[in-house]
Amino acid sequence: MIKLTIDDKTIEVQEGTTVLEAAESAGLFVPTLCHHPQLTPYGGCRLCMVEVEGARTLQPSCTLPATDGMVIKTSTKKVLDARKFVLTLLFSERNHFCMYCQVSGGDCELQNRAYDEGMTHWDLQPNWQPFEVDASHPFIVLDNNRCILCRRCVRACGELVGNYTLGFEERGADSLLVADYDVPLGESTCISCGTCVQICPTGAIIDRQSAYQGKETEVDHHVGVCVECSVGCQRDVLTRDNRLVRIEGEWDAPLNHGLLCDKGRFLPLEEDRSRLLTPLVRKDGNLKAATWEEALQAISEGLSKGKELAAVASTRLPVEDLALFKSIFADGLNAGVVTTFEEGAATASIAKLADKLGKPFESRIDTLKETDAVLTLALDLVEEHQVAGFFVKRQLYNGTKLITADSKQSKLAEKADIKLTMKASEEGKLLSQLLAALENTAENPTLSEAATILHESENVCIVYGKEFTANADEDTLDLLLILAEKFDANLIGVKGNANSMAASQFGLDAPLTLDGVQSAFVLLADETPSQKLVKTLENVPFVVAQAAYGSKLTGNADVVLPVTMWAEQSGTYLNMDGRMQKAVKALDAPEGILTSHEALQKIADMLNIEVDLDWNTSLMARTPVVEITGV
């Protein structure tokens, strides 16, 4: 431990702590701009200068390591004067006129720091050099005129996301934030994750969707979990007057620590499907608006029971809804098939393996954040489960080795040290070849090299997705276990949708077979049905669809129940590494719309079915593939 004195307070901190962190741990406020808790200290803006006893000049506290016996002063006249001078230089360097900036009035860190210092004006003449605004990107506007050159965005793009799109060209006052080799952001390698927008302290990087829609003081926050894939990132949904304004990542979230991908941050605000606002019942061949009572009556008359009934649900639904769905259709009506749209592709085979082993065998995503070698099996983490991909990509420049094994084009493979190819559904063969390579019997030098890397690396992760699990037979999975043991590797399975793992725990992972089925209940919620599903259901005589948006499937259905979309309901989600997390309601649903849970309950009441609402027990009844936490 190190003991130092800051503003007459004696503080004890761990070795390696910076003076800034030490001051913050003692509840002292030192203003910063270029510093961000998720980034490596940079020391660029000089706002956090402090006086160090014995030192000739002021020192930046964000990069200064605390040492034993140090005496620090954070608010002497010398420090305060320096702060004001730094702010004066920053304000006068570019167009920092608050009255025509999107983020002024509370959302700008530069303006807020000037307020803290009581600055009514700045003494230097502004530098009236205009820079071009880059509005080429669909979601992000990049305005160098508002930039304070703190490079938070550049560091976030590299250090956190591993994308290295943003950088600076020129020097000094001419420094220019650019994408790649100075191409328009919209034509660059940007993946639209929006981390730069969230981390920018000024109005230099703003997002188009929420610009001028509401300041921090005018919006409501709803902290919950993203439902776009099974990573389960924590995010903050900002609303104003029952309207979605913006989505941000939660910096303090232990899983994603502020990161989101375009699917979680920007795309939900681009929703343009037509909303279903009333129940519909088919009369004389046409779908007609109806009351809930009429729709429920039509369901009780048309829905068959037992083997003639099929029920299928979205894995974007909360655990509570999936449990109720199962209770009604599997236990209450004994439907021939009760499953999800994914039909267990991402989970069924590994869940069986866990059943067989009688214990979880997968690891937490956290192991992927600090790993020396990663092997991905039939999984492109640039296309899906992107935030998990960020964890891998950002380590590649620090020496972490990436080995990809794919049967088709993969963007992640472009970054791989070793790119293995295999034929579709021949994962088992590849695994046995790797095993052979380990025993020096492989003829293929690439395979040998891959095996050597995996064998010699200390922390190894093997990550696989639904293409692997859907094809994997028992032998392949046994090979996977042997490989994991040989390489001392952590196994991580990405599970598809937000609640695919919960569906698996409930046993909702059977293939959707419709032989002899007379009626089907399709719980779409806010999911868009696949063409395959629409086609499969075309021959079923009676179809009930419960959905938020109109689609070909609801158009073909005989009864349609309008329900809430993701932002209009609360619920629990079980992510790919077994974390139980809550999503909270952010918006009120349009009038007359029920949540999926309420609609299911109404159906149960109509059909006189006793439902089991104790989902916790049934969720834990099956051995999970990875330990479930946060129950």
Add this chain to the structure above:
Amino acid sequence: MSLLDIDERILQVVELVDLRATPITDLKEPDEDGVTVGILEGGINNTYNEEVAKRMRERCKILVALGDCAVFGGVPAMRNFVGCEAALQRAYVDAESNDSEGKIPSSPELAQMTHVRAVHEVVPVDLHIPGCPPDADVIFYALTELAQGRIPDIKDEKLHWH
């Protein structure tokens, strides 16, 4: 004009002061032998503004810059990014609303347009009250303090412009 945002409270201010000159009273300029407080709104946009600022400085013991235009240059200062010539050309000749005979006004009687500056770039200023416009409560606070012989302290909430 933002002074009028203080509504009926302006009567309380009038009671406290001996109002010598404003642009809308008979006397447009401060007394030659000087006044205690002078308030300037607006940035320095042309040679006439310069004259006014210099005269105010000479005749006022305390010179106050009120509002973002006086404190920073304000919205008119956006023309500094393109320069006077381009701004005049755009406004009087190239603008879609002009006919083909649009021309830049020039007369020896007109003040010469300049780079837009904050008041303090031309003459020393004793008190800055930023805001676009400054909040009515802040204006009232500042005026009553000045009228009672104190220099208002513009900080924290009084500095925040929402």
